[in-house]
Amino acid sequence: KRISSSKGNLNLPPGPKRLPIIGNLHQLGKFLHTSLQKISQEYGPVMLLHFGVVPVVVVSSKEGAEEVLKTHDLETCGRPKSVGIGLFTYNFKDIGFATYGDDWREMRKIAVHELFSQKKLKSFRYIREGESELLVKKLSNSANETPTSSVDLRKVIFTFAASIICRLAFGQNFHECDFVDMDKVEELVLESETSIGTLAFADFFPAGWVIDRISGQYSKVKKAFAKLDKFFNHVIADHLKTGQPQDHSDIISVMLDMINQPTKAGSFKVTEDHLKGVMSDVFLAGVNAGAITMIWNMTELARHPIVMKKLQEEIRAILGPNKDRITEEDLEKVEYLKIVIQETFRLHPPVPLLLPRQTMSDVKIQGYNIPKDTMLQINTYAINRDPKNWTNPDEFIPERFANNPIDIKGQHFELLPFGGGRRICPGMGTGITIVELGLLNLLYFFDWSLPEGTTIKDIDMEEVGAFVIAKKVPLELVPTLHRW
Numbered sequence: 001k002r003i004s005s006s007k008g009n010l011n012l013p014p015g016p017k018r019l020p021i022i023g024n025l026h027q028l029g030k031f032l033h034t035s036l037q038k039i040s041q042e043y044g045p046v047m048l049l050h051f052g053v054v055p056v057v058v059v060s061s062k063e064g065a066e067e068v069l070k071t072h073d074l075e076t077c078g079r080p081k082s083v084g085i086g087l088f089t090y091n092f093k094d095i096g097f098a099t100y101g102d103d104w105r106e107m108r109k110i111a112v113h114e115l116f117s118q119k120k121l122k123s124f125r126y127i128r129e130g131e132s133e134l135l136v137k138k139l140s141n142s143a144n145e146t147p148t149s150s151v152d153l154r155k156v157i158f159t160f161a162a163s164i165i166c167r168l169a170f171g172q173n174f175h176e177c178d179f180v181d182m183d184k185v186e187e188l189v190l191e192s193e194t195s196i197g198t199l200a201f202a203d204f205f206p207a208g209w210v211i212d213r214i215s216g217q218y219s220k221v222k223k224a225f226a227k228l229d230k231f232f233n234h235v236i237a238d239h240l241k242t243g244q245p246q247d248h249s250d251i252i253s254v255m256l257d258m259i260n261q262p263t264k265a266g267s268f269k270v271t272e273d274h275l276k277g278v279m280s281d282v283f284l285a286g287v288n289a290g291a292i293t294m295i296w297n298m299t300e301l302a303r304h305p306i307v308m309k310k311l312q313e314e315i316r317a318i319l320g321p322n323k324d325r326i327t328e329e330d331l332e333k334v335e336y337l338k339i340v341i342q343e344t345f346r347l348h349p350p351v352p353l354l355l356p357r358q359t360m361s362d363v364k365i366q367g368y369n370i371p372k373d374t375m376l377q378i379n380t381y382a383i384n385r386d387p388k389n390w391t392n393p394d395e396f397i398p399e400r401f402a403n404n405p406i407d408i409k410g411q412h413f414e415l416l417p418f419g420g421g422r423r424i425c426p427g428m429g430t431g432i433t434i435v436e437l438g439l440l441n442l443l444y445f446f447d448w449s450l451p452e453g454t455t456i457k458d459i460d461m462e463e464v465g466a467f468v469i470a471k472k473v474p475l476e477l478v479p480t481l482h483r484w
């Protein structure tokens with residue numbers, strides 16, 4: 001659908017000139033968030049581009065984000081239907097890419113009730129604390145090796161995040177499970193994420209599907225999806241095998257029950273696609289974003305030894321020496337850790353463009369007319385580094401958040417790592433707890449150094465990803481058990 005100002009007197013946002021068919025695709029580099037940040041520095045905080053023939057309005061200011069996510073939340077909380085995304089979302093039957101409406105509302109309600117409510121958050125505490133102890137045990141073994149060697153923190157952290165998410169959402173204890181190799185879980189997540197990126201982008205090329213098939217991309221994508229789908233089938237089969245229909249202990253059992261229940265004509269009917277759609281969201285969004293957040297935190301700390309030292313001294317002074325284990329009560333005490341995480345979210349928002357929105361009626365954003373059915377992207381990466389909002393925006397300075405009311409919960413539009421409005425991340429509480437608990441364990445029990453012969457300059461900061469942006473090169477650090 002084209003948007004043009006020729007009909008009526010629409011005050012459309014400015015934007016770079018586009019070419020026929022490909023629109024502005026040729027002006028976009030490898031990463032959308034950084035390319036769009038650069039273009040917005042020339043064309044302003046609300047601009048109109050064309051991805052192929054699809055018009056896209058990009059918002060890169062705090063004020064614009066507030067207008068979209070607060071003032072016009074209801075008019076803008078649709079999701080564009082990218083054909084490619086349909087595969088991994090089981091035909092948009094998930095939560096993240098579901099069209100705004102009754103299905104989305106029902107699915108989100110089930111997820112909040114079964115996964116994210118305060119009650120569930122409390123009752124899953126033993127899972128998170130237990131997995132943290134395993135994390136410490138595993139790293140202690142590496143730290144005790146002589147000569148000392150570095151660990152691949154990406155692997156360790158992904159396994160930690162995946163074990164927690166899969167136990168609380170899928171009721172699956174991966175340490176005792178024979179159908180998934182925990183050491184390869186990060187491969188499964190990252191392959192799927194890359195595939196989703198390929199698919200989402202292929203949509204914008206007029207002959208995208210054809211090009212993809214020729215280049216072999218599509219077969220890779222299909223393989224990644226088949227692996228993920230097989231994993232979900234195993235989890236479901238496992239639930240049916242142990243089948244205790246009255247035991248509503250996890251979201252899978254609850255949804256399986258709903259699938260089998262008769263429903264009144266016209267009312268919402270849960271199907272296997274809905275179940276797998278939610279599994280896909282939880283597994284990919286939950287594991288990936290949480291693990292990546294922890295990795296970026298450890299990366300920035302490794303690059304800033306003074307901050308690392310201050311943080312570890314503070315944590316150890318507050319918690320006291322020789323603790324056997326960290327509990328979630330400890331999280332309340334470690335203020336400096338919270339602001340380090342906040343500053344890392346600012347510099348490395350794991351989902352820099354949030355998920356795309358779509359206007360459901362004509363709206364005005366920052367005085368510009370945005371017609372119905374227009375795709376909207378909020379560039380939080382650009383907002384997070386906007387000198388109008390932050391001094392020395394490219395520097396890692398956690399102290400900027402000390403005695404500062406700005407938080408990450410969607411009410412402060414200059415910092416939106418979990419998005420905002422009605423499509424705000426429902427896993428925010430779970431995500432924050434996993435990240436804080438994992439980092440607190442890593443930082444209380446271990447001292448960290450760079451592998452021998454390397455310096456801070458060798459830490460590679462290159463990014464990779466589509467919707468979720470990760471550190472490309474795994475982070476290798478040497479753990480040493482802290483001696484009191």
Ligand code: HEM
Binds near residue numbers: 095108417
């Ligand atoms: C540090 C961890 C996490 C970060 C940074 C994060 C970030 C985000 C962001 C930015 C969005 C898009 C919000 C928007 O469009 O305004 C989102 C949506 C979503 N996230 Fe998260 N997330 C995290 C953890 C989780 C976890 C642990 C889960 C589930 C287990 C989860 C499930 C979802 C779902 C289902 C949506 C779609 C919501 C909707 O469209 O209604 N996320 N997340």
